[in-house]
Amino acid sequence: MTYTHVVFVGHHKDRLMDSITRYRKYPIHRVTLVLGSDDSSGERISRRVADKVKHELSPLFEVTIIRVDKRDIMNAASQIVDLIQKEREKGYQCILNISGSLRTFSIAAYIAGCLTQSPMITSIPRYDESDQEVGVEEIIELPTIPVQYPRKDQVQLLEAIAGSSGYLEDLILQLNPRMKDEPDVFAKERSRLTHHLKKIEEMGFVTKEKIGKQVVFSLSPLGRIYGKVCKGDILRING
DSSP states (O other): OEEEEEEEOOSOHHHHHHHHHHOOSSOEEEEEEEEESSOOHHHHHHHHHHHHHHHHHTTTSEEEEEEEOSSSHHHHHHHHHHHHHHHHHTTEEEEEEOTTOOHHHHHHHHHHHHHHTOOEEEEEEEEOTTSOEEEEEEEEEEOOOOOOOOBHHHHHHHHHHHTSOOBHHHHHHHHOGGGGGOHHHHHHHHHHHHHHHHHHHHTTSEEEEEETTEEEEEEOHHHHHHHHHHHTTOSOOBO
16 A cells, blocks of 8 residues: 655755655655645745755655645644545545644644544654754654544434434434324434434534524534545444
């Protein structure tokens, strides 16, 4: 299996180059440089760094540059999950390299890496006698935190929430249309779904809002990202 090295670009070219060329645990075929989508002064520095890195790496790898939203962490994590899905569809696994990234990129990449169980690395910078940074002293592999994933029936409920108004009665009928004419069964199903909704709310996948006398459920940002993970078959859904 070959890998795409996904590198989140900051302002330190030497650190990025060292972390890419020295990390050889997996066979790398492609490098994707990730920049922010805004036009801030700091991002302009990152773009110049990315151009230099691409120029130096192009003889060795297939190099592309993409942009994601670095200001909204959950949106950035969602875009990174999209990238991982697309790479896996092409037959590549992804390594997420946050050695030289800005803080928001690091957080977003770590969320995406944990959700997709992708390898992640960072590095400790090396300095010369004048205290100037001159590359990487050590590359560190980051552990992924286990994510509590919903069971299959809970995943079906998340999918129903995504495709409905979010009212409990609507969710029941969407999952079991025949229950409309069975009041006793409907009441039991309402109790069952209420239990599952409480569980996935505690897991952070849904939020609820009271409108009048009714409660409306909707996917949280984490729930929307997890929906992408499920659709991309990145992970085996728990039984």
